[in-house]
Amino acid sequence: MTGTAHVLVAVLALAALALILRLVRMQALKAKYSVLWLTVGVVLSVAAAVPGVLDRVADEVGVAYQPALFLLLGFGFLLLLAMHFSYELSRLETRVRTLAEELALLRHEVEEREED
Amino acid sequence: MRTTAVIPAFNEAEALPTVLAELAATLPDHEVIVVDDGSTDGTAAVARAAGATCLRLPVNLGIGGALRLGFRHALASGVDRAYQFDGDGQHDPSQVGVLLDGLDGADMVVGSRFAGNGAYRVSRSRGLAMGLLRWLVRRTTGQGFSDTSSGFRAFRRPVLELFATEYPVEYMDSVEALLLAHRRGFRLAEVPVTMRERQGGTPSTRNLRLAYHFVRVLIVLTAGMGRRPRPVAAA
Numbered sequence: 358m359t360g361t362a363h364v365l366v367a368v369l370a371l372a373a374l375a376l377i378l379r380l381v382r383m384q385a386l387k388a389k390y391s392v393l394w395l396t397v398g399v400v401l402s403v404a405a406a407v408p409g410v411l412d413r414v415a416d417e418v419g420v421a422y423q424p425a426l427f428l429l430l431g432f433g434f435l436l437l438l439a440m441h442f443s444y445e446l447s448r449l450e451t452r453v454r455t456l457a458e459e460l461a462l463l464r465h466e467v468e469e470r471e472e473d
Numbered sequence: 474m475r476t477t478a479v480i481p482a483f484n485e486a487e488a489l490p491t492v493l494a495e496l497a498a499t500l501p502d503h504e505v506i507v508v509d510d511g512s513t514d515g516t517a518a519v520a521r522a523a524g525a526t527c528l529r530l531p532v533n534l535g536i537g538g539a540l541r542l543g544f545r546h547a548l549a550s551g552v553d554r555a556y557q558f559d560g561d562g563q564h565d566p567s568q569v570g571v572l573l574d575g576l577d578g579a580d581m582v583v584g585s586r587f588a589g590n591g592a593y594r595v596s597r598s599r600g601l602a603m604g605l606l607r608w609l610v611r612r613t614t615g616q617g618f619s620d621t622s623s624g625f626r627a628f629r630r631p632v633l634e635l636f637a638t639e640y641p642v643e644y645m646d647s648v649e650a651l652l653l654a655h656r657r658g659f660r661l662a663e664v665p666v667t668m669r670e671r672q673g674g675t676p677s678t679r680n681l682r683l684a685y686h687f688v689r690v691l692i693v694l695t696a697g698m699g700r701r702p703r704p705v706a707a708a
Binding site: 453454457458460461462464465 | 508526527528529530531532534538541542545546642
């Protein structure tokens, strides 16, 4: 990466971090979901701020083409995120079902009382 | 012994009055719970007019979800046994006795269309899927069921306790429920019954959906294989 590109990525990553923190403070984003995103923000910031860190890591793990490592990490992260969402969705569905059941039972109870 | 019918109903306002009237005439001492699964055609009003208890779900949860609620309510009102009954006129009230007699030697009884009585036809793809399910259930439970997807079933209270919280809520719930009850150590039985052709509406399933859910049940089966059967809390 050239110097300008580094600056650009660093600025974007920091902006993303700021946005995430702001959303959490506004309670528009639950803290538990922010963890994953903050991790990405920090990793990106470090990678952008310290030139050569990505190259060194790539050398360590034996990846010859450094951008490939970056893409691999990105892909892995997205998979993780998608899985996390599926998990949360399943939980939500269970809760919605239970709520619907509860509502039906309460409706029934109210209707019974009204008849008396 | 208190017995209740649980009838899941989604837009069955047309068929329901006849079904409920027949039930009441044949089995006057049974309670009837109709679970209105988010209908838009006045199913609830029809059920109430016929004197049934009606639980109205705010959204459509599917047969499994509706049944679970019905079992839950039946349990809470203190019944000893309950049976599943169709709201579309497919099940014959005169056969309920046959079903309940089966509970003498079992915790859960499935009424089968294919085990002798009556002639009931299904399409080829449906027949194929049913054949595969039969084979699977036989392999898993070591017990042959000729009609794994039959929705004409009766349960003793301990099974209701399980199903009130853990009834499978996706389509093909009937197969899953059979396997679940088996895994928890309940005694299952099948009795031959006669059924009618459904009186209104079309079979709710297209082939693609059938295939999808078939795969889904396979996954459930595989995932459940390693699990050891949990002992039943109270018999």
